[in-house]
Amino acid sequence: MNAVAMTPPRAGKARSTRWIADGAFMTFVCALMAFLYLPIAVLIVFSFNDSRTLTWPLSGFTLDWYVKLFSNTALLEALGNSLYVASCATVLTLMVGIPAAIALDRHQFPGKAVFRRLLLLPIALPGIVTGISMLNMFRIFGFGLSLETVILGHATALLAVVVTQIFARLQRVPKSYGEASSDLGANGLQTFWYVTLPNIKTAIIGAGLLSFVLSFDEIPVTFFLTGRDNTLPMYIYSTMRRGITPEINAIGTLIVLASALLILASVLVLRDRSQRS
Amino acid sequence: MGLHDENLRPGARVSAVPVSKIMAEAEPVIQLKGISKHYGSVVGVDHVDLSVRNGEFLTLLGPSGCGKSTLLRMIGGFETPTGGTVHLAGEDITGLPPQRRDVNMMFQDYALFPHMSVGQNIAYGLLMKGIRGTAAQDRVREALRLVGLEDKIDQRPHQLSGGQRQRIALARAIVREPKVLLLDEPLSALDAKLREQMQVELKHMQERLGITFIMVTHDQSEALVMSDRIVVMQAGNIAQDGTPEDLYERPASPYVANFIGTTNFLSAKLLSQEGTLAVVEVAGQKITISNAPVHLTGNTLQIGVRPEKARIVADGSAPGDNLLRGRVKENIYLGLGLRTVTELADGSLISTDTMLPRGIASHKHARPGDEVVISLEPHNIFLFEAGS
The missing domain is CATH 2.40.50.140 (Nucleic acid-binding proteins)
Incomplete structure (x- = not known):
């Protein structure tokens, strides 16, 4: 009470101004969140709606679209193709990207600056350019287009992402760790396995997840490089020309769910590590 | 007047030196012959000759950029000399990588592996030698006992204080029983009070282990307290090489007189x-x-x-x-x-x-x-x- 009584009038005014500012800020945050997540909420809600048309109000609850989804062999095949492409592209890009990042971080060699720029260039290149140029290359070398050519295309486009992420982490690992390891009798491979890898593990997991997701919903590069097989985004895109069906909402909902699980898994992995270390 | 003081010949130590140390002084454990390190036109170390006696506590002292760290890193194998040779116990090790040199280094930032426990950190050097199981465990415990931190075996480095980390780094470096231990500014990360305490402790540890220590520091009082011999470096060269008493009482140049004491x-x-x-x-x-x-x-x-x-x-x-x-x-x-x-x-x-x-x-x-x-x-x- 005393403190309130002693508060000068100006402080009271400042408090109300502050209250307005807080309110405005909260409104902004809510609007932002709505902008980000409302479309996803709509997608999920309509995937359970029992009308073919996407109109308000909702007419009733159904799981029909999910049942239909799982009997749609073309869609399931596209999903399988996407998982195959994303997994292979992620593994391939990590296999090339990790050594490249280490080379950039630990070693001095002639042409290093050029090497680095060339590695990072694809991040700024539109997918369309990567797609067209790889298509040309495959044609010249007589490769038939297939999911494997898509994998090569994705791995190339994602390399910059992986290298950037892992290189940034490597920069934060003190050089003395590697020196201490070799001082204690380890050769280069042992140092990599026992010291470097554990310290960049989380960055590798993060880069891997990111690559997987980026590859999973990639369209431009896939469009140019795929043969007769379709990936899921390509399939959805092609059916969309006949209008959005609730079936697509259902597959969208499943993808949201899978992404949420992936995020949860990565959070768990990272938390586990920070507790142990 | 007062001339009798000067009859103390250089090398006649006022402090007590263990007899074993004097006996072992015959064979140099480290011998640098004309060692140089040039970075393009910049001279890091310029044609240095230096012998380190077995069991000696030698300090390389000088301001930053004088070449002392480069010299230490060339002994450890982390820098390749552009000229000259490094001999360890009579064997030319100039071209060997760090993992094939029987010397160990204590790093300025300690470089303890954060993803391993204290015990795993210390066992690492043994594992790389092919020593594992109970034999390794015994040696890890023995090393921890030496530094007085047996109870920390399962902790992570980040759970330890600066002083404890410093001791773990020491334990990890000595567990392989190297011929020479290199210490790169080992106490610079500690606060002043702890630093003074660790100076004496490291010195006692060195006497007990009988391992040759080569330390790099820019702190003259640290060098005076800990060393049997100090090598003062200046712009990639040795400015003076002698006992702490030699350097303090008979500095060879104004540079040395100015760097050591006032x-x-x-x-x-x-x-x-x-x-x-x-x-x-x-x-x-x-x-x-x-x-x-x-x-x-x-x-x-x-x-x-x-x-x-x-x-x-x-x-x-x-x-x-x-x-x-x-x-x-x-x-x-x-x-x-x-x-x-x-x-x-x-x-x-x-x-x-x-x-x-x-x-x-x-x-x-x-x-x-x-x-x-x-x-x-x-x-x-x-x-x-x-x-x-």
Whole structure:
């Protein structure tokens, strides 16, 4: 009470101004969140709606679209193709990207600056350019287009992402760790396995997840490089020309769910590590 | 007068040196021959020759950029010399990578692996040697017992204090029983109090283990406390190589005199010289020096006097020689003693330190503005050629 009584009038005014500012800020945050997540909420809600048309109000609850989804062999095949492409592209890009990042971080060699720029260039290149140029290359070398050519295309486009992420982490690992390891009798491979890898593990997991997701919903590069097989985004895109069906909402909902699980898994992995270390 | 002090030959140690240490001094464990490191046109280390005796605690001392760390890293195998050779126990190891050298390094940042426990960190060097299981466990425990941290075996480095991490780094480096332990600024990450304590502790550890330690530091007091021998480096070269007493009491150059301890430098003019006995003129006064370099070439010289070896005396109480007259400028209270800065007739300043065994209150000292007489002992003056 005393403190309130002693508060000068100006402080009271400042408090109300502050209250307005807080309110405005909260409104902004809510609007932002709505902008980000409302479309996803709509997608999920309509995937359970029992009308073919996407109109308000909702007419009733159904799981029909999910049942239909799982009997749609073309869609399931596209999903399988996407998982195959994303997994292979992620593994391939990590296999090339990790050594490249280490080379950039630990070693001095002639042409290093050029090497680095060339590695990072694809991040700024539109997918369309990567797609067209790889298509040309495959044609010249007589490769038939297939999911494997898509994998090569994705791995190339994602390399910059992986290298950037892992290189940034490597920069934060003190050089003395590697020196201490070799001082204690380890050769280069042992140092990599026992010291470097554990310290960049989380960055590798993060880069891997990111690559997987980026590859999973990639369209431009896939469009140019795929043969007769379709990936899921390509399939959805092609059916969309006949209008959005609730079936697509259902597959969208499943993808949201899978992404949420992936995020949860990565959070768990990272938390586990920070507790142990 | 006072010449008997100088009869102590260089190398005759005042402090007690274990007999085993003197016995082992015969064979050098590390021998650097003409070792150089050039980075393009920049000289890091310039043609250094150095022998390190077995069981010795050697310190490479110098300001940053003098080449001391580069020298240490060339012994460890982390830098490749551009010239010269490194021998370890008689074997040429110049081209060997770190993992094939029987030396271990304690890093400035300790470089403990954050993803491993203390025990795993220490066992790492054993694992790489193919020692595992109970044999490794026993040695890990023994190393931890040596540094007094047996109870930390399952903790992670980040759970330890700076001082504990430092000890774990030491345990990890000695568990492989290297011929030589390299220490790169081992105490620089600790706070002042702990640093002083660890200086003595590391020194005792070295004596107990009998392993040769080569330490790099820029801290002269650390070097004085810990070392059997100090190599002072200057711009990639060895400025002086000797025991702490040698360097403090017989610095070879103004650089060394300035780097180790505090020294007053005054310009002087040579009046006459006979062997090691020189008479110079400083601020209008005749000063006799009993341990002058024999071959002085120029007339323009420099004398160096440690503040604690110059005394303010009552006028007329001391013999007429080796007195400087001046006026007190200021008194600086150092806790342990009192530093009086006096301005001489030619405007140069000289500091004198007086111990305060009974505190400052009961000490009678000259006040700023007082005329004083400063007495220098002939054997406690360094004489350098100007520009050396």
